[in-house]
Amino acid sequence: MRPSTGGGRPTAAAIGTAAVVAAVLAALLAWSLWQTEAPVPSDFGDRPRAPEPAVGPSTGAGHDGGPSEARDPYGPVPEPTGLRIPRVSLDTRVHGVGVEDDGTVEIPGDAGRVGWYRHGPAPGAPTGSAVLIGHVDDRTGDLGAFAKLYEVRKGDDIAVAREDAPPVRYEVTAREVVDKDRLPDEVFRRHGRPVLTLVTCAPPYDREHGGYQRNLLVYAVPVPEHG
Secondary structure (H helix, E strand, O other): OOOOOOOOOOOHHHHHOHHHHHHHHHOOOOOOOOOOOOOOOOOEOOOOOOOOOOOOOOOOEOOOOOEOOOOOOOOOOOOEEEEEEHHHOEEEEEEEEOEOOOOOEOOOOOOOOEEEEOOOOOOOOOOOEEEEEEOOEOOOOOEOHHHHHHHOOOOOEEEEEEOOEEEEEEEEEEEEEEEOOOOOHHHHOOOOOOEEEEEEEEEEEEHHHOEEEEEEEEEEEEOOOOO
């Protein structure tokens, strides 16, 4: 999955337009067999918001919160390779995804794996929202890796394994369900306090209108290292 991004820079359509991203996520599973019984996850906590203005080196963030460069101003951060949420038995591989030729976000081909949006911050970066995208189910009705997000609670521990680096830990602080055409722009921000944002689809499901009509967002903040 290597989209043409014009010299490594993601298209404005893929990054700056939250509605495009949300529509892609909502249309992942047009043949799902699970959606008729799936409960609507409940919201809890408050979405982490970035203070304005951001202070420090330029993050390359545009007005809409999308990155203008596929790099971190503080230097390289190890890429994520795995995701674990022990309490809900979520344990899956993570690989980088970008944008398709039509400007839409790549979605993992395997419902059991999760994609890291590699044109934004990586988990463990000192600023911005590191975004992981996954399926809630697949076309056969089998549950995807992110079906487990329906069970998370405030305070749940998240561990993100990284390439040639120690894992980073997060704590779940909030969860919200939003309409598929109202994905907050700040989900893809590159500035402000660090947060891990997990994204998947949510009911209701309407085949005539493109599948899932909402998105589930789970937010987690870094756990301070002790010692």
